[in-house]
Amino acid sequence: MNIHEYQAKEILRSYGAPVGKGVPVLKAEDAAKAVEELGGPVWVVKAQIHAGGRGKGTFKEAEAGEKGGVRVVKAEDEAIAMVEQMLGKTLVTHQTGPAGKQVGRVYVEAGAGIARELYLSLLVDRETSRISFIASTEGGMDIEEVAAETPEKILTFSVDPATGVMPFHGRKVAKALGLEGLAAKQCIKLIGTLYRMFVEKDASLVEINPLIVTEDGNLLCLDCKMNFDSNALYRHPEIMELRDETEEDEKELAASKYDLNYISLDGEIGCMVNGAGLAMATMDIIKLYGSEPANFLDVGGGATKEKVTEAFKIITSDPNVKGILVNIFGGIMRCDVIAEGVIAAVKEVGLKVPLVVRLEGTNVELGKDIINKSGLDVIAADNLADAAEKIVKAVKG
Numbered sequence: 001m002n003i004h005e006y007q008a009k010e011i012l013r014s015y016g017a018p019v020g021k022g023v024p025v026l027k028a029e030d031a032a033k034a035v036e037e038l039g040g041p042v043w044v045v046k047a048q049i050h051a052g053g054r055g056k057g058t059f060k061e062a063e064a065g066e067k068g069g070v071r072v073v074k075a076e077d078e079a080i081a082m083v084e085q086m087l088g089k090t091l092v093t094h095q096t097g098p099a100g101k102q103v104g105r106v107y108v109e110a111g112a113g114i115a116r117e118l119y120l121s122l123l124v125d126r127e128t129s130r131i132s133f134i135a136s137t138e139g140g141m142d143i144e145e146v147a148a149e150t151p152e153k154i155l156t157f158s159v160d161p162a163t164g165v166m167p168f169h170g171r172k173v174a175k176a177l178g179l180e181g182l183a184a185k186q187c188i189k190l191i192g193t194l195y196r197m198f199v200e201k202d203a204s205l206v207e208i209n210p211l212i213v214t215e216d217g218n219l220l221c222l223d224c225k226m227n228f229d230s231n232a233l234y235r236h237p238e239i240m241e242l243r244d245e246t247e248e249d250e251k252e253l254a255a256s257k258y259d260l261n262y263i264s265l266d267g268e269i270g271c272m273v274n275g276a277g278l279a280m281a282t283m284d285i286i287k288l289y290g291s292e293p294a295n296f297l298d299v300g301g302g303a304t305k306e307k308v309t310e311a312f313k314i315i316t317s318d319p320n321v322k323g324i325l326v327n328i329f330g331g332i333m334r335c336d337v338i339a340e341g342v343i344a345a346v347k348e349v350g351l352k353v354p355l356v357v358r359l360e361g362t363n364v365e366l367g368k369d370i371i372n373k374s375g376l377d378v379i380a381a382d383n384l385a386d387a388a389e390k391i392v393k394a395v396k397g
């Protein structure tokens with residue numbers, strides 16, 4: 001799960017990490033109060049969306065200006081106007097895709113005097129099964145770009161969970177970042193703080209880009225992205241509260257309410273499959289036959305008729321879906337339950353695109369029988385290849 005920059009900074013603050021003063025604004029009428037509270041003389045108005053690259057992004061609406069989602073302003077009335085302009089507008093960055101993201105919240109922050117911009121992040125490294133640190137002197141840039149062009153400017157190491165983070169880890173980072181004196185001391189402390197926070201909060205990513213050295217020689221976290229392990233959220237109600245549903249894909253949100261594993265994709269063939277492996281194989285074979293999947297959907301082993309109906313509704317609500325492929329192997333899941341779910345859903349939402357159904361396994365004859373007797377216009381398929389070929393043909397003609 002993702003949270004906003006201002007929420008991430010609130011967590012950093014609660015751990016004693018260095019962050020500046022700031023006030024989030026959710027409604028335009030609160031803009032003046034936030035700006036006055038900060039007092040200036042420099043304000044930074046920052047669009048809060050679950051995507052990076054805001055500074056270099058552009059607004060779709062001309063009246064929000066085109067200079068991006070992070071603006072430095074030096075007058076109170078200008079800061080207020082900027083907040084009002086950004087709210088409700090659509091910001092496009094290299095991470096949002098061309099559709100952009102609507103700005104529902106704005107963070108007004110005290111302007112910082114920047115001497116240097118650095119990069120620091122923590123993530124779960126699957127290779128070592130440990131928490132890794134990444135540090136670089138090239139802050140403010142995408143780390144992927146730095147890794148591609150000047151990999152020697154990046155320091156990475158992982159921390160042994162048996163010892164946890166040690167002072168030498170901090171000294172290593174401080175040295176790599178070229179920090180001395182006060183800033184080096186602050187860096188060593190920050191490394192320990194971030195590691196503790198990462199573990200305690202079950203984070204999967206904490207990225208501070210940039211971490212700055214201020215003009216008076218202090219470290220300050222100027223931007224922060226945090227992701228959390230969704231499977232651990234049950235023990236962090238305080239983080240669950242930070243969820244901003246308006247940032248999430250509507251279809252994925254609906255699916256999560258029914259405990260369906262659903263991911264929106266860009267293709268044209270909607271897929272309803274049970275089992276993540278079979279779902280992956282189904283997506284692959286759709287591609288093999290020359291089309292693209294519109295989604296990944298694993299209805300799971302214990303799907304009920306209601307769950308299947310909901311899954312079907314989510315698929316058909318996607319305007320890009322030109323055809324649907326139901327591919328179920330009934331092991332724990334019974335084919336007749338799937339068949340009933342599909343029929344109930346079609347009766348409720350109607351069927352405007354071709355539907356291919358491939359059933360195999362427990363109660364397969366009963367399932368096929370239910371579909372055949374339903375009077376629905378369903379194309380039956382015998383195996384995975386046959387099913388993929390038929391749906392691609394039905395869609396492409």
Ligand code: ADP
Nearest residue numbers: 044052053054055070109110111112140209223
């Ligand atoms: P993003 O990564 O989404 O573009 P950032 O928060 O990193 O957003 O902001 C982009 C740039 O704007 C930073 O690299 C920094 O140069 C500048 N910036 C951001 N916040 C402040 C601030 N409070 N004071 C001064 N400059 C800032």
Ligand code: MG
Nearest residue numbers: 053209210223
């Ligand atoms: Mg940034």
